[in-house]
Amino acid sequence: xxxxxxxxxxxxxxxxSGRASMNALLGFGVSxxxxxxxFAEKKLTRLIAQAIDGGVRDFDxxxxxxxxxxxxxxxxxxxxxxxxLVSTKTGTRRAGLRAVKDFSANAIRxxxxxxxxxxxxxxxxxxxxxxxxxx
Numbered sequence: 001x002x003x004x005x006x007x008x009x010x011x012x013x014x015x016x017s018g019r020a021s022m023n024a025l026l027g028f029g030v031s032x033x034x035x036x037x038x039f040a041e042k043k044l045t046r047l048i049a050q051a052i053d054g055g056v057r058d059f060d061x062x063x064x065x066x067x068x069x070x071x072x073x074x075x076x077x078x079x080x081x082x083x084x085l086v087s088t089k090t091g092t093r094r095a096g097l098r099a100v101k102d103f104s105a106n107a108i109r110x111x112x113x114x115x116x117x118x119x120x121x122x123x124x125x126x127x128x129x130x131x132x133x134x135x
Contacts, residue, residue, distance in 0.1 A: 027058035027087075034061075035068030045075040052081055062089035062130055063111055063118070064099070073119035088115045089130035103132060 028051045034044050048059070059076075061069045069088060076084060090111035091103040108127075115124060 026056055027060055027085075028056045030059055030061040030065070030068045030072045032065045032068065035066030035071060041071050041074070044071050045078055048072070048075045048081075049079045052079070052084070057083060058085040058087070058125075060087045060089075060126075060128075061119075062092070062128075063114060064089065064092045064094060064130060066094075069115060070118040073121070077120050085125040086119055086121060087126035087128060088119070088124055089128045090115075091132060092130040099131075101131065101133065103129060 028048070030044070030048075033039050034047075059072060061072050063069055072086070075081075076086075088111075090108045091101060093100050093102065093107075093111075112124065112127065116122070
């Protein structure tokens with residue numbers, strides 16, 4: 001994270017060894033506006049590159065956010081980002097203007113497979129349940 005021209009390591013430090021781990025303290029949410037047609041994809045790529053240059057290593061998105069997830073994947077590939085954590089969400093989808101909830105095993109599996117494809121990754125670092133309702 002850039003502060004007054006300096007860069008801060010935004011990763012956690014192991015309390016015993018003092019080494020930086022990939023468990024980031026600062027994340028970047030790639031959400032609805034970033035997936036909208038009016039938000040230029042080149043602008044998002046520059047924004048993500050600046051975040052990485054500033055020390056951000058954790059990015060969060062969701063299929064619910066339009067093309068944000070797909071654009072994040074393309075941006076990370078185009079800038080050659082390494083050692084990046086990516087999390088996404090499952091269980092909430094858009095159906096026109098409505099949000100549809102489905103936390104079944106089949107829906108979660110489909111979300112994960114779609115997210116891996118969109119993000120161009122072999123695995124997800126974290127998968128969140130996106131807005132489950134109380135039982």
